[in-house]
Amino acid sequence: MAIKTIGKHCKGCGVCVTFCPKQVLGLDALGKITIVDESKCITCKQCEMRCPDYAIFVEKK
Amino acid sequence: MAIKTIGKHCKGCGVCVTFCPKQVLGLDALGKITIVDESKCITCKQCEMRCPDYAIFVEKK
Amino acid sequence: MEKLIEKYYRPRLPHIWCPGCGNGIVTSSIIKAIDKLGLDQDKTVIVSGIGCSSRASGYLNFDTVHSLHGRALPVATGIKLADPELNVIVITGDGDGTAIGGNHFIHTARRNINLTVILFNNNIYGMTGGQYSPLTPTDSKATTAPYGTLERAFDIAELAKAAGATYVARGTAFHANMLVDVIAKGISHDGFSLIEAVTQCPIYFGRQNKKGDASTMLKTQRDHAVTVEAAKKLSPEQLEGKFKIGVLHQSEAPEYTKQYQGIIDRAQKGAK
Amino acid sequence: MEKLIEKYYRPRLPHIWCPGCGNGIVTSSIIKAIDKLGLDQDKTVIVSGIGCSSRASGYLNFDTVHSLHGRALPVATGIKLADPELNVIVITGDGDGTAIGGNHFIHTARRNINLTVILFNNNIYGMTGGQYSPLTPTDSKATTAPYGTLERAFDIAELAKAAGATYVARGTAFHANMLVDVIAKGISHDGFSLIEAVTQCPIYFGRQNKKGDASTMLKTQRDHAVTVEAAKKLSPEQLEGKFKIGVLHQSEAPEYTKQYQGIIDRAQKGAK
Amino acid sequence: MAKVLLLQGNQACAEGAIAAGVTFFAGYPITPSTEIAEIMAKRLPEVGGKFIQMEDEIAGIGAIVGASLTGKKVLTATSGPGFSLKQEFIGYATIAEVPIVIANVQRVGPSTGQPTAPAQGDMMQARWGTHGDHPVIALTPASVPECFTLTIKAYELSEKYRMPVLLMLDEIIGHMREKIEIPDYDTIEKPVRKGPRVGPSEFKAYEPDSDGVPPMADFGTGYRYHVTGLVHDETGFPNGSAAATEKLLKRLHDKVERDIDKITMYEEYKLDDAEIAIVTYGGTARSAYAAIDMAREEGIKVGMFRLISVWPFPEKEIAQLAEKVKVIVVPELNYGQMVGEVKKAAEGKVPVKPMSKYDSEPISPKELLAFVKNL
Amino acid sequence: MAKVLLLQGNQACAEGAIAAGVTFFAGYPITPSTEIAEIMAKRLPEVGGKFIQMEDEIAGIGAIVGASLTGKKVLTATSGPGFSLKQEFIGYATIAEVPIVIANVQRVGPSTGQPTAPAQGDMMQARWGTHGDHPVIALTPASVPECFTLTIKAYELSEKYRMPVLLMLDEIIGHMREKIEIPDYDTIEKPVRKGPRVGPSEFKAYEPDSDGVPPMADFGTGYRYHVTGLVHDETGFPNGSAAATEKLLKRLHDKVERDIDKITMYEEYKLDDAEIAIVTYGGTARSAYAAIDMAREEGIKVGMFRLISVWPFPEKEIAQLAEKVKVIVVPELNYGQMVGEVKKAAEGKVPVKPMSKYDSEPISPKELLAFVKNL
Amino acid sequence: MIEMRLSGSGGQGLILAGIILAEAALLDGKMAIQSQSYGPEARGGASKSEVIISEKAIHYPKVTNPNLVLAMTQEAVDKYSKDLPADGILMIDTTFVKSVPEHLKNVYHLPITEKVTAELGKALFANIVALGAIVATTKAVSVESITTAILHRVPKGTEDINKRALELGIALAAK
Amino acid sequence: MIEMRLSGSGGQGLILAGIILAEAALLDGKMAIQSQSYGPEARGGASKSEVIISEKAIHYPKVTNPNLVLAMTQEAVDKYSKDLPADGILMIDTTFVKSVPEHLKNVYHLPITEKVTAELGKALFANIVALGAIVATTKAVSVESITTAILHRVPKGTEDINKRALELGIALAAK
Numbered sequence A, B: 001m002a003i004k005t006i007g008k009h010c011k012g013c014g015v016c017v018t019f020c021p022k023q024v025l026g027l028d029a030l031g032k033i034t035i036v037d038e039s040k041c042i043t044c045k046q047c048e049m050r051c052p053d054y055a056i057f058v059e060k061k
Numbered sequence C, D: 001m002e003k004l005i006e007k008y009y010r011p012r013l014p015h016i017w018c019p020g021c022g023n024g025i026v027t028s029s030i031i032k033a034i035d036k037l038g039l040d041q042d043k044t045v046i047v048s049g050i051g052c053s054s055r056a057s058g059y060l061n062f063d064t065v066h067s068l069h070g071r072a073l074p075v076a077t078g079i080k081l082a083d084p085e086l087n088v089i090v091i092t093g094d095g096d097g098t099a100i101g102g103n104h105f106i107h108t109a110r111r112n113i114n115l116t117v118i119l120f121n122n123n124i125y126g127m128t129g130g131q132y133s134p135l136t137p138t139d140s141k142a143t144t145a146p147y148g149t150l151e152r153a154f155d156i157a158e159l160a161k162a163a164g165a166t167y168v169a170r171g172t173a174f175h176a177n178m179l180v181d182v183i184a185k186g187i188s189h190d191g192f193s194l195i196e197a198v199t200q201c202p203i204y205f206g207r208q209n210k211k212g213d214a215s216t217m218l219k220t221q222r223d224h225a226v227t228v229e230a231a232k233k234l235s236p237e238q239l240e241g242k243f244k245i246g247v248l249h250q251s252e253a254p255e256y257t258k259q260y261q262g263i264i265d266r267a268q269k270g271a272k
Numbered sequence E, F: 001m002a003k004v005l006l007l008q009g010n011q012a013c014a015e016g017a018i019a020a021g022v023t024f025f026a027g028y029p030i031t032p033s034t035e036i037a038e039i040m041a042k043r044l045p046e047v048g049g050k051f052i053q054m055e056d057e058i059a060g061i062g063a064i065v066g067a068s069l070t071g072k073k074v075l076t077a078t079s080g081p082g083f084s085l086k087q088e089f090i091g092y093a094t095i096a097e098v099p100i101v102i103a104n105v106q107r108v109g110p111s112t113g114q115p116t117a118p119a120q121g122d123m124m125q126a127r128w129g130t131h132g133d134h135p136v137i138a139l140t141p142a143s144v145p146e147c148f149t150l151t152i153k154a155y156e157l158s159e160k161y162r163m164p165v166l167l168m169l170d171e172i173i174g175h176m177r178e179k180i181e182i183p184d185y186d187t188i189e190k191p192v193r194k195g196p197r198v199g200p201s202e203f204k205a206y207e208p209d210s211d212g213v214p215p216m217a218d219f220g221t222g223y224r225y226h227v228t229g230l231v232h233d234e235t236g237f238p239n240g241s242a243a244a245t246e247k248l249l250k251r252l253h254d255k256v257e258r259d260i261d262k263i264t265m266y267e268e269y270k271l272d273d274a275e276i277a278i279v280t281y282g283g284t285a286r287s288a289y290a291a292i293d294m295a296r297e298e299g300i301k302v303g304m305f306r307l308i309s310v311w312p313f314p315e316k317e318i319a320q321l322a323e324k325v326k327v328i329v330v331p332e333l334n335y336g337q338m339v340g341e342v343k344k345a346a347e348g349k350v351p352v353k354p355m356s357k358y359d360s361e362p363i364s365p366k367e368l369l370a371f372v373k374n375l
Numbered sequence G, H: 001m002i003e004m005r006l007s008g009s010g011g012q013g014l015i016l017a018g019i020i021l022a023e024a025a026l027l028d029g030k031m032a033i034q035s036q037s038y039g040p041e042a043r044g045g046a047s048k049s050e051v052i053i054s055e056k057a058i059h060y061p062k063v064t065n066p067n068l069v070l071a072m073t074q075e076a077v078d079k080y081s082k083d084l085p086a087d088g089i090l091m092i093d094t095t096f097v098k099s100v101p102e103h104l105k106n107v108y109h110l111p112i113t114e115k116v117t118a119e120l121g122k123a124l125f126a127n128i129v130a131l132g133a134i135v136a137t138t139k140a141v142s143v144e145s146i147t148t149a150i151l152h153r154v155p156k157g158t159e160d161i162n163k164r165a166l167e168l169g170i171a172l173a174a175k
């Protein structure tokens, strides 16, 4: 399992943070996506599915 | 009862002739409305109602 | 009728329509409806587009606008919204109203603005000489469809309803008295009203499609029309090939120009 | 998804859409549907109009046309009729597709030409900064409706159906996977397909109407959408304020470009 | 009471319309004109007027034509793509003699072009955009206060000559904010439409007065007349005879041409002793003032003839100018449009140099100065 | 085998299109152009092509733009009101460089005007009808055979320069029937579109060759490129920078202007020793031939410069003509349109006299003769 | 050069007649131009079809000096014979035309519609009868060419009756 | 004449700030022109608002010789400070800007957003803080007028917090 984020694409809308069922994600001081606790990720891909900016990808390994 | 026809308006389409239930009407040699037998008229006004050219009027007296 | 002509027609007859054309019949039905309702002639406006049918406005003794092809409804909207006291009646053809004018048609219906639209449906573009329209039945001949039309026709009544029209009716030139009735109801209705008036163009639709002369085409109207009431009692098979006439749909919704007064009230309260 | 981006997106990201805008989600649903069906990328054309949503075409790696405001459908019709082998997908907004483009919408549906139209419905004109559209709900605020909108919104699915569309579905940005599914079905359908994709414009529709941020608007989609299947089991009261998602209408009718071959055959037989 | 405000050109245009007594607006949003619609949406209901956003630009102009027939003063606003769509109706309003005002806030074209960048690329379209022969009146403001006053002027002309009047703004003027002193609207004289002086029975809807303009009755007041885009005679009914056609088309042109001196508006800036004349208009005139001031400091004798009314084109004035100066420079934000008219009027008497800029940026005073120095 | 036929100008135009390899027509009926659509409806399926009647004129031109992108040669036909509606898309096809041909059969305007009567009132609209700066190519046939050949020529130019080409007929030419010898279509060289010479990976959709024209890939052949009406760079993607804007607009104009000598077509009729030059075009040229023959019999030295390509305007040739003759007369069926261009080109070197007729009747040879004799 | 104007009402087939006449001229190896009036009036009201035939190139396509006017209705006479010179030919269908301008010297009063209805049962062929009369009177085209041109244009199966109509016209004019 | 450019990203309220600045100048009895960049970029990407203030008429409305550039993002510095002369003022929000052009001598490094978030709890008032800093630095308008102009433009109920933001900005620049 790996979460990949692309800071350049992220616009900080917070959608992934909201819909992540496990509080894996957060926004940093500049308002960009940041991974708070990758270990909690259940690879449900809710974030990837709804990120409007293609800035987060989750791979099942 | 009086049938009034306006030759200048009549274009000879024959609609009044077709829908007159009593064969009151006809077309003349130049293709204009003509009254064949006014006495048969029952003032149903089918002719007046459907004349597209406002060339025939029937009055009940 | 003679008196009605005197009163409601301009002294410009005979009109330009071809022998047997149904436009004259539909036009007189409109006049009879206006007379029946006793509309104030000075407060009634007739707006048309461009086409044979749209020439009707020029013969009628009201304030009249012969606008652009397809654009009667925006002009009518401007008139009605600017002066809601006016009765605004729109005369349009199947090409004028549903081809180039299709967008205005659905949007005016959606707004439910109190206009009465009489759509002269002769299934063809008459004025330009016989091209197919969005209401030409599939497999018809037209000058631009020498091999027959492929396209399906709109069910204009359904379309109007789906777009938001609150009164939809259909009549025919043959059933001229009934047409008067559904037009009168449409004018009385407070909202967007569409009356489809089925009429004959013997010259271009009739000839190309071997529909016979004007009388024959009127008979076809007679034989294929079924009143809404009668239709209820018929099976789908019996209705095959028939079309319904009468009031097809009526509903209530707020009328646009009346609602607009609310906006003004709100704004003026805010402004003070 | 990353691979899909590599394959189907041009290397032009990030896109111009605002933070939280749903357009990115709907666009990726289209791509997933295309991928799912394994469409030939070289034989697939995407046509859009003008608007935020219509900018999508520029990011997708196909033959793409960013046409004029409201005119995606005529262009798409030309492409499809000229070369029926191409898969033609149309991306449009609620303003682009139903305001200025409304006439093309109903006529393309009527012809049942095999195009798949994805209408990004964000209930507002985004690109020009928040004016109301024909799909803005009554009583909303918009920059051109400071006192709230009077007009009723189209039920675009009903309108499409009445105009002749043979496939009509609705999805939302929230239900992104389901959206993929209804888009894929629409592409597979042989005829005119409309998919209304409900999406959020947090910047202009959201802010003016206090709908919260993107996440909140997505939740609203979640909470107000009912699948067609579930809706069947609900009473009208329970459906109050909800909207249906899924396949709303599907029917069979001859497809225009296929039918056209018949015309050619007839003409060429006649000519010989 | 007069107010001092910081307004955009677009806002001043909308306020000018309100001040002129406009009570009806119909349109469709398009950058960079949208603010005009937005302000009218807010302001019109406040003064008891009506605003309606139509389904497209064609419907927008159609609705104002309708509203004008009821006696209202009306406005629509747009930009290039929408202006193209409105062309058919502009011709209709011209031949049917329906007073309307259209603001076109120009952006970079052709087509979608560059929606947010300035250009002056629709100047010739304003003259020739609709099919068939027709006269045109078009005005170009060069400042925010002028957006206000020229909008009022547009109504004066439109009502007086019963025809469309075009307000040709550009994005520079439309979107910049500057100081404007706005008088109390009650003190502003509202343009008035000439109504019939006879009763309905004697009224001929298109019978002109000696000024070539027929009095116009409001719909709903009993005059029951016919309005058509077909060639018609004095009754207003279609008449396609050669005589009627010529008479109508000639009158439509004449009513404007005979008054061209009254309609023509221009400003001369430091032109008295100028050897170089800059002929320009709108946003580009702003660069010209600045460039001229700079040039004058260097002792270069340059001045500006600023077109305020662009159509009808002030041929006579430009011909006179051509007699007076040594060279004429025509800076424009386009590939060369009005410069053609200047050339035509100058008839070879003096070199006429285009300074065309079409890269989506305004001409800076320095660029213009450099151009002038390089002549 | 060549055939001798009696055809209308409209018919010859339609047949010319078929001969040029047109396989797609989309349009909307309008007098006096409708025959073109009607013939295409019949003829296209015979040659395996497609005809579609669209919901309006905008959709008509939109559909041919789409069809052209698939590599087809395409046509639409219209008249004044429809031509006005098509303007926005003409700008689109210009900036997106999509080859299309539009036939405009002119009738009396403005607005609905006189649908069945001849005029030449859309000549300036052809040049300036769409918003923003744009080049234009427009041709005007003066006979039925020329309707055929110029239609083929229109495709040559449209495909070569990747832009809309306008066929400006008038009702006289469109509706008259005359003799035409039609060659076997197989013997006619079909204009060919320049395709890419590199594979998709190297292809830049809007990178021009040295002639200023980018090769064009057909949709569906793997080049996957983007077409937009926004200002764009060589990649075809939007780029609104000043540099990209200037580069694009300049190239669009340059590709035509650099070839103006190749594009310009005109006919000189008895002009060699002429002291009076008649500059005219289209249906009015027919009157001029006859009037000149009559005048020559009376010993008056008059000849004609007949514009075949009207846009780009042959400025150079007219300037030369102005050096040669004593007076130029410009008869037109309008209020004075091309005469302005002639004036501009003549730069005051010679008097330029308009002979404007706008009463819905053609200019008769006698009228023209009388005018010439009264000079 | 011969200039002819065929006029009548919309339904009388005169536009087709004009085309046939011009096509016959081409068959004769001459030049020909045909033009017509369009518009609503072409349907119901007065309508005209003009034909010019010449050995040489024809420049101006409209009739300015008519040699012949055919008028099949009264309205057509009134509207379209005005510019006919005194010695020009006016050919009228007496079925519909009652009065003719006095100054004209060369008026052919032909009972075209009456005759064709009587002899061929249908008014439909009146235009072909008129063509016969025109050809017989003016010799503008050869009988052979007009026959070929007619047969080329008329629906299959009506060739014979059309030929008879043509002959009827030729005979009528000969009287 | 003083020419100022306020730049940053779409959401930072700089267009409003520019308008307020210009309105303050009018209150001071001066002339002022404000203009801005429009378009998609005004939403997400770099955006600018330009203000020119002068005692005399201002002709050309665009900034050509900036005296001050405020840059609230890195992209804004990169894009909009290019034409700033060496002695012009560059004012940056250090929260977002990390590097500045080397040749500039007059750079104000202000932690605008950081500070406003810390002190007023919301980044929202950063634009007003920036105004305070600009006014303090340039004296382009009087503190009185800028205060009036701000209060005139901000929503009811936020007057106090806006005043505090202004003071914060003045204080920041004073450091």
Ligand SMILES: Cc1ncc(C[n+]2csc(CCOP(=O)(O)OP(=O)(O)O)c2C)c(N)n1
Pocket (backbone or CB within 6 Å): C050, C051, C052, C053, C054, C069, C092, C093, C094, C095, C096, C097, C120, C122, C124, C125, C126, C127, C128, C133, F028, F029, F030, F031, F057, F081, F082, F085, F112
């Ligand atoms: C913009 C424009 N396009 C086309 C035309 C030509 N035109 C005039 S009427 C008409 C169609 C008329 O059909 P319909 O509305 O059905 O009326 P009808 O003549 O059959 O009564 C057309 C295409 C026009 N006048 N204007």
Ligand SMILES: Cc1ncc(C[n+]2csc(CCOP(=O)(O)OP(=O)(O)O)c2C)c(N)n1
Pocket (backbone or CB within 6 Å): D050, D051, D052, D053, D054, D069, D092, D093, D094, D095, D096, D097, D120, D122, D124, D125, D126, D127, D128, D133, E028, E029, E030, E031, E057, E081, E082, E085, E112
């Ligand atoms: C002819 C024309 N009119 C108006 C515009 C301006 N315009 C551009 S996009 C748009 C509306 C966009 O709304 P929508 O289609 O709902 O798309 P969104 O931006 O919301 O995705 C408008 C009015 C234009 N470009 N062209």
Ligand code: SF4
Pocket (backbone or CB within 6 Å): B003, B019, B020, B021, B022, B023, B024, B025, B040, B041, B042, B043, B044, B045, B046, B047, B048, B058
């Ligand atoms: S009123 Fe009736 S009976 Fe009398 S003529 Fe008319 S249709 Fe015949």
Ligand code: SF4
Pocket (backbone or CB within 6 Å): B009, B010, B011, B012, B013, B014, B015, B016, B017, B032, B033, B050, B051, B052, B053, B054, B055, B056, C020
């Ligand atoms: S219905 Fe009218 S027009 Fe037709 S024949 Fe009878 S009277 Fe004449």
Ligand code: SF4
Pocket (backbone or CB within 6 Å): C016, C017, C018, C019, C020, C021, C022, C023, C052, C053, C122, C126, C127, C200, C201, C202, C203, C204, C205, G043
């Ligand atoms: S063409 Fe058809 S619709 Fe038009 S007037 Fe003739 S019959 Fe009526």
Ligand code: SF4
Pocket (backbone or CB within 6 Å): D016, D017, D018, D019, D020, D021, D022, D023, D052, D053, D122, D126, D127, D200, D201, D202, D203, D204, D205, H043
């Ligand atoms: S304005 Fe709205 S629709 Fe447009 S990009 Fe921003 S959020 Fe999306």
